[in-house]
Amino acid sequence: MxxxxxxxxxxxxxxxxxxxxxxxxxDSNFEIGFVIVGDPKLIEEYQFPKDRIKVVEAYxxxxxxxxxxxxxYKKDKVSIFLALKEASENxxxxxxxxxxxxxxxxxxSIKYLLDxxxxxxxxxxxxxxxxxxxxxxxVDTGASIxxxxxxxxxxxxxxxxxxxxxxxxxxxKVGLLSVGSEPTKGNKLVKETYPLLEQEEGINFVGNIEGSxxxxxxxxxxxxxxxxxxxxxxxxxxxxxxxxxxxxKYGYTSGKVDEAKAxxxxxxxxxxxxxSGAAIMLGVKKTVLKCRGSSGAKAIIxxxxxxxxxxxxxxxxETVFDD
Amino acid sequence: MxxxxxxxxxxxxxxxxxxxxxxxxxDSNFEIGFVIVGDPKLIEEYQFPKDRIKVVEAYxxxxxxxxxxxxxYKKDKVSIFLALKEASENxxxxxxxxxxxxxxxxxxSIKYLLDxxxxxxxxxxxxxxxxxxxxxxxVDTGASIxxxxxxxxxxxxxxxxxxxxxxxxxxxKVGLLSVGSEPTKGNKLVKETYPLLEQEEGINFVGNIEGSxxxxxxxxxxxxxxxxxxxxxxxxxxxxxxxxxxxxKYGYTSGKVDEAKAxxxxxxxxxxxxxSGAAIMLGVKKTVLKCRGSSGAKAIIxxxxxxxxxxxxxxxxETVFDD
Numbered sequence: 001m002x003x004x005x006x007x008x009x010x011x012x013x014x015x016x017x018x019x020x021x022x023x024x025x026x027d028s029n030f031e032i033g034f035v036i037v038g039d040p041k042l043i044e045e046y047q048f049p050k051d052r053i054k055v056v057e058a059y060x061x062x063x064x065x066x067x068x069x070x071x072x073y074k075k076d077k078v079s080i081f082l083a084l085k086e087a088s089e090n091x092x093x094x095x096x097x098x099x100x101x102x103x104x105x106x107x108x109s110i111k112y113l114l115d116x117x118x119x120x121x122x123x124x125x126x127x128x129x130x131x132x133x134x135x136x137x138x139v140d141t142g143a144s145i146x147x148x149x150x151x152x153x154x155x156x157x158x159x160x161x162x163x164x165x166x167x168x169x170x171x172x173k174v175g176l177l178s179v180g181s182e183p184t185k186g187n188k189l190v191k192e193t194y195p196l197l198e199q200e201e202g203i204n205f206v207g208n209i210e211g212s213x214x215x216x217x218x219x220x221x222x223x224x225x226x227x228x229x230x231x232x233x234x235x236x237x238x239x240x241x242x243x244x245x246x247x248x249k250y251g252y253t254s255g256k257v258d259e260a261k262a263x264x265x266x267x268x269x270x271x272x273x274x275x276s277g278a279a280i281m282l283g284v285k286k287t288v289l290k291c292r293g294s295s296g297a298k299a300i301i302x303x304x305x306x307x308x309x310x311x312x313x314x315x316x317x318e319t320v321f322d323d
Numbered sequence: 324m325x326x327x328x329x330x331x332x333x334x335x336x337x338x339x340x341x342x343x344x345x346x347x348x349x350d351s352n353f354e355i356g357f358v359i360v361g362d363p364k365l366i367e368e369y370q371f372p373k374d375r376i377k378v379v380e381a382y383x384x385x386x387x388x389x390x391x392x393x394x395x396y397k398k399d400k401v402s403i404f405l406a407l408k409e410a411s412e413n414x415x416x417x418x419x420x421x422x423x424x425x426x427x428x429x430x431x432s433i434k435y436l437l438d439x440x441x442x443x444x445x446x447x448x449x450x451x452x453x454x455x456x457x458x459x460x461x462v463d464t465g466a467s468i469x470x471x472x473x474x475x476x477x478x479x480x481x482x483x484x485x486x487x488x489x490x491x492x493x494x495x496k497v498g499l500l501s502v503g504s505e506p507t508k509g510n511k512l513v514k515e516t517y518p519l520l521e522q523e524e525g526i527n528f529v530g531n532i533e534g535s536x537x538x539x540x541x542x543x544x545x546x547x548x549x550x551x552x553x554x555x556x557x558x559x560x561x562x563x564x565x566x567x568x569x570x571x572k573y574g575y576t577s578g579k580v581d582e583a584k585a586x587x588x589x590x591x592x593x594x595x596x597x598x599s600g601a602a603i604m605l606g607v608k609k610t611v612l613k614c615r616g617s618s619g620a621k622a623i624i625x626x627x628x629x630x631x632x633x634x635x636x637x638x639x640x641e642t643v644f645d646d
Contacts, residue, residue, distance in 0.1 A: 061568040064505050130565045142502050145510045179465050183385050187468045187550040211557030215565055227510040228554055230502040235558040236536030242453045242538055243566050243590055250589050259582035266573050267566055 008038030009079035010100025021300025055192030110124035129217035158282035175209035175219030186240035331361030333423025385427035418610030452540035481605035482544035498532035567614030575600025
């Protein structure tokens with residue numbers, strides 16, 4: 001049996017919603033087990049089938065106010081670090097799911113799971129595009145904030161490998177996030193990276209992509225530093241959420257509540273960042289999925305699906321559960 | 324009579340749509356004139372009232388492929404440079420409107436209109452927020468790409484002054500774009516800028532703002548380097564446009580075309596970047612408005628309105644034309 005390692009302590013919604021997600025996955029897929037990291041007393045209450053779970057005791061988290069490196073050396077029983085350690089030591093694990101601090105996930109991944117050939121892991125997000133069903137992998141979205149051109153080239157490889165594997169795209173198109181499509185546009189980092197990507201073997205470079213076209217599916221992999229990529233990811237989330245709220249409000253004032261709600265529901269299904277899954281740590285030995293801090297059961301189910309599909313060599317779109 | 328200097332050659336839609344906008348402004352507001360920079364033969368065709376216009380002959384543009392500094396020294400009769408020169412030399416001008424290259428606008432503004440106390444101009448965008456009617460001024464959005472912490476502090480002052488003037492906000496709240504709201508979050512630039520903004524006199528600093536909350540009206544001025552700010556601006560435009568297209572498409576497939584179009588129309592009125600006006604060059608002696616390259620008459624009318632309101636000490640929301 002293969003196991004998913006799950007950190008139950010990172011979500012703002014508390015551990016129960018995470019354990020609800022675990023229960024649903026266990027009930028729908030009988031070939032998978034979980035290593036559950038968290039409070040054993042609470043986990044006990046769920047009466048999971050004993051032969052399909054293993055419990056790792058943990059009570060502590062790393063908050064956004066902690067220094068994650070300090071926390072790694074000073075804090076014991078931190079769920080996120082114990083989860084990553086388990087993934088590195090236990091061969092039967094598929095990967096790790098956590099909603100905890102990105103910094104801690106990064107530090108723990110470097111300590112336990114770093115792929116020796118890579119200098120740093122990157123956090124990729126899979127964003128929906130205007131092409132129905134087609135996604136763009138934005139890398140990095142916040143794990144590696146201050147980087148140089150060679151790291152961006154590495155992100156291009158990590159993203160390409162990932163899109164080849166999960167979406168079966170033979171030669172993923174790689175775009176470079178910039179302030180204009182012309183090769184002369186960009187900040188110092190982008191201008192230095194452009195010629196490197198042009199020359200790089202194994203990379204299908206399509207040039208600079210502006211933010212306004214980030215989700216137009218001009219590329220399968222959008223390369224950027226973690227600060228800029230974080231803006232692409234979060235501005236997308238913020239604008240989609242504001243527009244959807246505005247629609248529902250307009251529905252109430254115009255008396256077309258049902259129509260507005262139906263439309264809002266449709267858009268939410270396209271731009272739903274909870275069920276469209278987690279951010280994915282690339283460049284590490286096991287798959288590490290970072291769900292949003294506000295994640296609930298739905299995000300855990302979506303993330304589990306990605307891990308199971310990747311392991312079974314199925315693409316993202318093939319379902320593993322009866323949805 | 325006060326004059327608006329208008330560059331007719333920068334729009335992708337050609338000079339006629341710009342001249343259509345000029346005609347509409349001249350017809351609706353009798354106290355304003357135009358210095359029209361472009362092809363005199365074409366301008367002649369419009370038979371504008373002779374006492375309210377002045378024509379400056381120009382035939383050349385700076386494209387996105389040109390180096391704007393080289394263009395400044397080598398090209399003659401470039402409309403964007405002649406427009407800025409006219410604004411610097413003619414006291415009766417309110418400011419400049421152009422849809423041309425941002426780089427050229429920047430170079431020309433530095434040469435002709437630089438405010439001596441400022442090191443560099445900045446390009447601000449006024450974005451709609453979830454608070455109906457309330458806007459956030461994002462500065463910089465692409466004029467100053469590679470900057471240091473002291474320039475970000477200057478952007479905070481430029482944005483605050485502008486919001487005080489155009490929106491009559493006494494003590495504008497200033498946020499710093501980052502990857503998390505905590506003071507410890509950010510890239511090197513943001514981490515160095517944070518303590519400077521905290522200490523800066525005359526700045527009402529409210530801390531870091533994440534991209535997902537950029538349009539939640541947590542601040543009146545959102546400070547960032549031009550690369551990151553360009554992403555905030557353009558990702559907002561791209562996501563809003565994609566969502567609105569998706570709504571209309573859904574309307575057709577679900578048979579609720581009219582309802583979907585009404586909703587799309589409402590959202591477009593909120594997130595319409597053409598009529599919500601241009602980006603504004605701050606830190607220069609005259610107001611310089613940069614419309615999008617795809618701008619038509621509507622954008623010219625909106626930009627003229629901003630110039631007239633600023634001059635008359637009216638706020639943005641008071642209309643000057645019968646809309």
